Amino acid sequence: xxxxxQHPSTLSVQEGDSAVIKCTYSDSASNYFPWxxxxxxxxxxxxxxxxxxxxxxxxxxxxVTLNKTAKHFSLHITETQPEDSAVYFCAASRNSGGSNYKLxxxxxxxxxxxx
Amino acid sequence: DTGVSQDPRHxxxxxxxxxxxxxxxxSEHNRLYWYRQTLGQGPEFLTYFQNEAQxxxxxxxSDRFSAERPKGSFSTLEIQRTEQGDSAMYLCASSxxxxxxxxxxxxxxxxxxVL
Numbered sequence: 001x002x003x004x005x006q007h008p009s010t011l012s013v014q015e016g017d018s019a020v021i022k023c024t025y026s027d028s029a030s031n032y033f034p035w036x037x038x039x040x041x042x043x044x045x046x047x048x049x050x051x052x053x054x055x056x057x058x059x060x061x062x063x064v065t066l067n068k069t070a071k072h073f074s075l076h077i078t079e080t081q082p083e084d085s086a087v088y089f090c091a092a093s094r095n096s097g098g099s100n101y102k103l104x105x106x107x108x109x110x111x112x113x114x115x
Numbered sequence: 116d117t118g119v120s121q122d123p124r125h126x127x128x129x130x131x132x133x134x135x136x137x138x139x140x141x142s143e144h145n146r147l148y149w150y151r152q153t154l155g156q157g158p159e160f161l162t163y164f165q166n167e168a169q170x171x172x173x174x175x176x177s178d179r180f181s182a183e184r185p186k187g188s189f190s191t192l193e194i195q196r197t198e199q200g201d202s203a204m205y206l207c208a209s210s211x212x213x214x215x216x217x218x219x220x221x222x223x224x225x226x227x228x229v230l
Contacts (some may be wrong), residue, residue: 006157032216043119043206043221044158051216089157093217100171101210101217102148105157 002027006106023090032095119222140209
C-alpha cells in the first residue's frame with residue numbers, strides 16, 4: 001500500500017519568514033495530493049491540493065510543488081503569520097474510477113510562527 | 116452547507132463497554148469515510164461508504180468495530196468491548212463523487228478515552 005513520509009516533524013520560524021514542508025510517497029499510482037491544516041481540537045481542513053498532471057499550484061501565500069519522477073511534493077508558506085501556527089499534514093490518494101479515494105497521511109509537521 | 120458534524124465530541128468509557136459515534140456528512144455528499152488519529156500521528160483510514168454500501172474496510176478495523184450508513188446519509192461507528200488501545204480521535208469525512216477532485220471534508224472528530 002501507499003506510504004507517505006513527511007519532514008520535518010516540527011518547524012519553528014519567525015513571523016514573516018517562509019516555511020517549507022516536504023513529503024515523499026511510494027505508490028506511483030497516486031495522483032492526488034492534498035495538504036491539510038489541523039488546529040487544536042479541530043478536524044483537518046484542506047488548504048491546498050494538487051493533481052499529478054500539474055507541477056505547481058499557488059494560492060496567495062501558499063504554494064505546492066510536485067515532482068512525480070522523484071515522488072516528492074512540498075508545501076511552501078510565505079510571509080508566515082502567527083495564525084499559521086498549526087499541524088500540517090500531507091496526504092496522497094488514487095483518484096480514479098474503481099479506487100476508494102482513501103487518503104494516506106504523513107505524520108504531520110507542527111509549525112510554530114513566533115511573533 | 117453546515118459542514119460535517121460528529122457526535123459526541125468527547126467520550127470517556129470504561130474498558131469493556133460498547134460505544135457508538137455518529138457522523139452527519141455534508142448534505143448530498145455520497146461518499147463517507149472514517150479515520151482514526153492517535154496522538155502525534157496523521158489520520159489512518161478505517162472504512163469507506165459510497166451511499167449505503169460499505170466498500171472497503173482497513174485491516175485496522177477489528178471484529179469489534181462495525182460501521183453502518185443505513186440510508187446513505189448519516190453513519191455510525193460502533194466499538195464493542197472497548198480496549199485502552201482504542202483511545203484515539205475518530206474522524207469522519209465526506210465527499211461528492213460527481214466532483215472532479217473528490218475533496219474530503221472532515222468533521223471535528225470524536226475523542227474517545229478508554230479507562
